[in-house]
Amino acid sequence: MAQFQRLLVVLILTAVLLVVAEAAGDPDTSGCRGLTHGRYSRVFAFGNSLTDTGNAAIYPPTAGGTFTRLPYGQTYFGRPSGRASDGRIITDFLVEELKVPQPTPYLAGSTAADFVNGSNLAIGGSTALEPAFLEARGVTSLVLVSLSNETRWFQNVL
Template sequence: MAQLSRIPVALLLVLVAGEAAATPYARGRDAQLASSYSRVFSFGDSLTDTGNAAILPATAGGPSSHAPYGETYFHHPSGRASDGRLIIDFIVESLGLPEPAPYLAGETADDFRHGANFAVGGATALDPAFLKSRGIATFVPVSLSNETSWFNNVLELLASTAYVPVSLRS
């Protein structure tokens, strides 16, 4: 049991915000399922991080920013701690949705119209301050509480800006 407490908790919390409008990205038998969803919000660590660790100053320039990460599927470093796709990539594909933007790569409501990925490679479930008080040092200063705070920021941003598709803007 003590060994489990040292293993970083890998959270795959995928929240799918459903909307009634159909999405143009749906294909085949997934069209009915995809028509119920328009956004995906993902939380976690390197198992779901699609680029935040490559942007976060504390981890920028790390391994996921260089080859061979991403070479096979994306043909360039993708910010993923993998050479290929992650489970979140398969989830959005099955829903017929485009990939949500890494939170640290977005700035406007338009950047998050398809959701957001808050996962950061090396993130912990517990706050770094709590871990430090127990003598545990972390190299990534991000925890689930940071990710949920970012999620609240995105929700406020989306609520404050009525999203109008680019094709409808004048």
């Protein structure tokens, strides 16, 4: 089990660090393109609660969970933010450093316009491996979302 946990952490950190940011192309002479100030125009984030900025607060099995109530979000946001943290998470810092707008949580969007700034496809409790694979080994999860679901959501956004 420890080996599985290490693999999961490595996969999640890799996904976070790669963040799948889309290059904005050649910037104009001011170094800006649209609303961005750098090389990137949007971010697509994958992962679990380490990168989720609101999907778990919407996903029916976890909606209304503890992270949707105070003290989660109290210190930095002043209100519950849907993050499994009192403050910001790695996605928030990456978006700030890349100088791009915060991506819309996938489950909060409904039109193409909602995803112009990218999308956060991460959902707290998701796994790298398929739920069926885990269930066959006696592991059950409240969140039946895996990395393959997140990549399908990404295809829907595109």
